Amino acid sequence: MSNLVDSAQLRSFLERIEKLSEEKAAIADDIKDVYAEAKSTGFDAKVIRAIVAMRKQDKAKREEFEEILDLYLSALGDLDGTPLGVAAVEREFGARG
Incomplete structure (x- = not known):
């Protein structure tokens, strides 16, 4: 059965997915930081989240x-x-x- 799977191609897909997942987590952290910054300047982060969702x-x-x-x-x-x-x-x- 291992002859039916291109292990190099599979490994490449997995590595790309893992790298993108790491980047996604980093971006999520950046977004969280922006909400915290907005909150620290007096904005309501929950309302900003709602506006972002509405604008989508x-x-x-x-x-x-x-x-x-x-x-x-x-x-x-x-x-x-x-x-x-x-x-x-x-x-x-x-x-x-």
């Missing part, structure tokens, strides 16, 4: 998600009286008054 999303999908989120929060009454809640109601039902 397709704009149309993100907007659709935000609309559904607003709808659900509005249905639960969690936005009552807030500018976002008022805007959502006006968008859905038109201006009242």
Whole structure:
């Protein structure tokens, strides 16, 4: 069975994967350091992480998600009286008054 496997090629793949994994870990550490730096200057790292995640999303999908989120929060009454809640109601039902 060992005759069916090119051990040099397999070893090359494994070494490349291992090297890339090390680089990935180093980059993850660098990213962690940037979040810590942002936090030390007064920024909220959790919010920055959320913004980074949102910016990765397709704009149309993100907007659709935000609309559904607003709808659900509005249905639960969690936005009552807030500018976002008022805007959502006006968008859905038109201006009242």
